[in-house]
Amino acid sequence: MAQAIHLHQVSPLKASCHQCSLSNLCLPLAIEENDLERLEDIVQQGKIYNRGEHIFDQSTPFKSCFAVKSGSVKTSIITEGGDEQVTGFFMPGELVGLDSMSGDHYACTAKALERTSVCEFPIEKLEELTGKLPELQHHMYRLMSQEIQNSHQLAMLLSKNTAEERIAALLLSLSSRFSRRRMSATNFSLPMARNDIANFLGLAVETVSRVFTRFQNQGIIRARGREVELLDVEALQMVTREFAKQGG
Amino acid sequence: MAQAIHLHQVSPLKASCHQCSLSNLCLPLAIEENDLERLEDIVQQGKIYNRGEHIFDQSTPFKSCFAVKSGSVKTSIITEGGDEQVTGFFMPGELVGLDSMSGDHYACTAKALERTSVCEFPIEKLEELTGKLPELQHHMYRLMSQEIQNSHQLAMLLSKNTAEERIAALLLSLSSRFSRRRMSATNFSLPMARNDIANFLGLAVETVSRVFTRFQNQGIIRARGREVELLDVEALQMVTREFAKQGG
DNA sequence: TCTGTCCATTGACTGACGTCAAGTATAGCA
DNA sequence: TGCTATACTTGACGTCAGTCAATGGACAGA
Numbered sequence: 001m002a003q004a005i006h007l008h009q010v011s012p013l014k015a016s017c018h019q020c021s022l023s024n025l026c027l028p029l030a031i032e033e034n035d036l037e038r039l040e041d042i043v044q045q046g047k048i049y050n051r052g053e054h055i056f057d058q059s060t061p062f063k064s065c066f067a068v069k070s071g072s073v074k075t076s077i078i079t080e081g082g083d084e085q086v087t088g089f090f091m092p093g094e095l096v097g098l099d100s101m102s103g104d105h106y107a108c109t110a111k112a113l114e115r116t117s118v119c120e121f122p123i124e125k126l127e128e129l130t131g132k133l134p135e136l137q138h139h140m141y142r143l144m145s146q147e148i149q150n151s152h153q154l155a156m157l158l159s160k161n162t163a164e165e166r167i168a169a170l171l172l173s174l175s176s177r178f179s180r181r182r183m184s185a186t187n188f189s190l191p192m193a194r195n196d197i198a199n200f201l202g203l204a205v206e207t208v209s210r211v212f213t214r215f216q217n218q219g220i221i222r223a224r225g226r227e228v229e230l231l232d233v234e235a236l237q238m239v240t241r242e243f244a245k246q247g248g
Numbered sequence: 249m250a251q252a253i254h255l256h257q258v259s260p261l262k263a264s265c266h267q268c269s270l271s272n273l274c275l276p277l278a279i280e281e282n283d284l285e286r287l288e289d290i291v292q293q294g295k296i297y298n299r300g301e302h303i304f305d306q307s308t309p310f311k312s313c314f315a316v317k318s319g320s321v322k323t324s325i326i327t328e329g330g331d332e333q334v335t336g337f338f339m340p341g342e343l344v345g346l347d348s349m350s351g352d353h354y355a356c357t358a359k360a361l362e363r364t365s366v367c368e369f370p371i372e373k374l375e376e377l378t379g380k381l382p383e384l385q386h387h388m389y390r391l392m393s394q395e396i397q398n399s400h401q402l403a404m405l406l407s408k409n410t411a412e413e414r415i416a417a418l419l420l421s422l423s424s425r426f427s428r429r430r431m432s433a434t435n436f437s438l439p440m441a442r443n444d445i446a447n448f449l450g451l452a453v454e455t456v457s458r459v460f461t462r463f464q465n466q467g468i469i470r471a472r473g474r475e476v477e478l479l480d481v482e483a484l485q486m487v488t489r490e491f492a493k494q495g496g
Numbered sequence: 497t498c499t500g501t502c503c504a505t506t507g508a509c510t511g512a513c514g515t516c517a518a519g520t521a522t523a524g525c526a
Numbered sequence: 527t528g529c530t531a532t533a534c535t536t537g538a539c540g541t542c543a544g545t546c547a548a549t550g551g552a553c554a555g556a
Contacts (some may be wrong), residue, residue, distance in 0.1 A: 077400060081489070099280040099400060101393035108400070127386060134379050141375070144392040145349035152325060152347060152356070156333040158406040159450025163513070194534065198354035202407025204514050209535050225522070225534080241329070411543065442504060452544050457505050473504080473552080 015041065025093030025180070026067050027121070030139030038133070042125040045069070049112035055096070057109040064120045065097035071116025072191040075099075075108045077198070086200040089113070089192060090149070090178050098144050113191040156210040158202045161240075166201040167211045168239035173223070175230060186233065264281070264288065264345070267492070273341030273428070274315050277440045278387030281404035288383070291372040293317070295359035303344070305357040305380035312368045319364025320439040323347075323356045334448035337440060338431040339425050341452050361439040406450045409488075419469070423478060431472070434481065438474040 017028045017040050031039055046069065050054055055066060058078060066073075073090040075171050087108055090096050100106040101123065130137040179185035190197075194212075198205040215221045220236060222229040230236060265276045265288050279287055279348040292319065297303055297376050302315060314321075321338040335356055349371065378385040405414050425435045427433035438445075442460075463469045470477040470482060477484060478484065 078381055079404075083408060084406060085400070087400045087403065099396040102390040102397065103393075107397050119425075121494040127382065127389070131382050131385055134375065137379055137382065137385065138375060141388070141392070144389070144396065145347055145355075146353075148347040148395050149350065149355050149400055150332070151396055153402060154334045155335065155403050156327075156405055157323060157452075158403055159331060159447075160331060161253055193532095195434060197449060199407075202403075205513085205534080207513060207538080210513095213535075440503095453504080454506080454545085455543055458543090461505075 012129070012236075016045075017043065021070070022093040026119075027136065027139065030135045031133065032135070035133055035136075038129060039136075040124060040180065042129060044120040044122070046117055047120060048115070048117045049178065051114050051116075053112050053114060055110040055112065057070055057108045058106055059104050062097075062100045062106050062123065063102060064122045065095055065101075065126065066110070066118040066120055067095050068092050069117040072113045073110050073116060073118070074113050074192060074196055077108050077109050084199060086196055089174075089196075089200070091191075092181060095143055098147050101144075113196075138210060154200075163201075163203050163207050163211050164214070165201065165240055167197070167208065167215075168236045170196075170201060170237055171228070172229065172233070172240065175233070186230040188228060190228055193226075258434065264293075267290065268317070269357050270317065270341040272335075274367075275343070275387065277383065278383045280383070281383065283381055283384075286377060287384075290370060290377060292368040292370075294365055295368060296363065296365045298364050299360060301357040301360050301362075303360065303366060304354045306354055308354050309352060310345075310348045310354050310371070312370045313343055313349075313374065314358070314368055315343050316340050317367055320361045320365060321366070322361050322440060322444055323358050325356050332447060334444055335402075335456040337422075337444075337448070339439075340429060343391055348478050350390075361444075384495070389420040400435050402448075411449075411455050412462070413488055414451065415445070415456065416484045418449060419478065420447065420481070420484055423481070424495075426454050434478040436476060440478055441474075 015022055017036055036058055068090050072098055075088045076084050076086040077085050096110050130140050175185045178188045194205050194208050198208045212223050220232045255393050309408055315337050319465055321344055323336045326332050344358050378388050381393055422440055423433045426436045432439040442453050442456050446456045460471050468480045
């Protein structure tokens with residue numbers, strides 16, 4: 001590495017988490033201003049993938065975690081039989097690959113849902129750094145823990161809820177995540193196809209389609225293709241809680 | 249704490265991971281002999297819970313992770329509506345509470361399925377220690393990552409597989425976990441009730457019951473209450489893969 | 497030994513969602 | 527601009543597993 005860079009001089013190749021608009025969502029949020037450049041030292045920024053391209057798949061040796069910088073990513077497990085289970089959708093600021101830290105190869109396949117840029121964190125260096133920055137280590141634990149919780153929530157959704165409840169929950173989840181990224185909470189464009197939604201929620205595409213139109217007829221949403229407008233958020237929340245209400 | 253203990257003298261209260269038979273499954277497996285006592289310094293060993301007792305629930309402030317020493321533990325999420333989703337079963341050597349590291353309170357409820365003893369690792373001290381022992385940190389990442397994968401597998405099972413496939417998968421999972429603990433892989437006693445199995449697998453109790461008897465009639469297993477004998481492991485494996493085969 | 501409680505099993509019926517099939521919109525591309 | 531592939535929608539029908547209901551064991555306590 002011929003990187004004879006002067007103190008604090010920013011090389012064109014060097015990442016600038018300092019200037020990244022996602023620094024309050026992504027790993028930098030756990031790091032003090034002073035230490036931020038230590039993260040910048042290890043990250044490889046700005047790799048770009050076109051729609052449909054794989055960032056990694058289950059045959060790729062595990063090397064790095066990736067933060068989504070722009071665009072969005074779908075992760076899925078593909079079995080020997082070719083059967084696919086979508087395990088998550090990742091938006092800017094979210095970290096992909098945490099499920100792969102226990103093996104030699106990635107535990108899932110990550111695919112760009114649109115033109116997407118990601119920042120790569122080589123795992124060895126990241127672990128080294130988290131060993132030195134307790135706050136960052138703590139944040140990694142938090143992220144992984146959150147991922148476990150998300151997955152448990154998904155399991156719950158899959159095993160207990162109806163098609164309508166699942167889809168309402170997904171729409172609300174997306175809404176809140178868009179909102180945290182300073183985008184409209186009620187008016188957004190789904191990054192994924194109906195097929196991916198169906199697979200993720202354990203439904204048939206046809207069922208997803210039907211529920212969308214049912215919601216539309218009820219005036220809860222307006223949907224044309226991937227463009228979605230939530231017209232009645234409370235109604236959606238009602239749908240997700242309907243089940244709980246019956247029981248209580 | 250009047251613990252004026254002499255150098256290296258073992259207090260009766262002090263844990264002895266050194267002597268624990270699970271040291272090759274539990275956290276100690278990631279620690280060199282020399283450093284083991286640093287783990288022993290922070291662990292509170294040997295708390296005992298009777299069948300049905302809560303180790304913690306969702307209203308308990310998050311403080312520690314727990315390693316199962318003997319017995320077994322069930323974790324579940326309970327919604328406002330009182331609805332329950334079992335998220336996992338934990339056997340000796342396994343770590344409970346990893347899903348709770350992102351909040352103030354535990355993210356689930358942990359209940360002893362039988363008379364169970366656990367070792368408590370206060371999270372603050374554990375994080376401090378993992379900051380100092382890279383191998384231990386690495387192992388924590390591995391464990392959490394594995395937990396994410398397990399949960400993804402569960403999601404897959406719930407969304408794609410039939411009742412028979414789910415139950416076969418659970419039996420095989422238990423079998424391999426018993427086996428790793430030097431117990432019979434084909435002859436064991438289920439620590440959980442049919443109800444828990446049903447909830448975990450997203451089925452009704454009646455369905456679980458029916459599948460058990462169906463398997464029994466087919467000569468694949470022998471089951472009387474919680475006592476189970478796997479008569480034909482290959483057949484069980486066939487059942488779990490049947491789905492994949494159709495597709496391929 | 498009796499009794500209550502909990503757990504497991506079995507049967508009959510029902511319904512939500514999957515499958516199959518056809519048709520319609522949309523997007524990418526020459 | 528038109529072509530093709532892909533994505534989405536809609537309808538008809540079948541099925542797996544849920545629900546309801548009854549019964550059978552196992553175990554604890556009186």
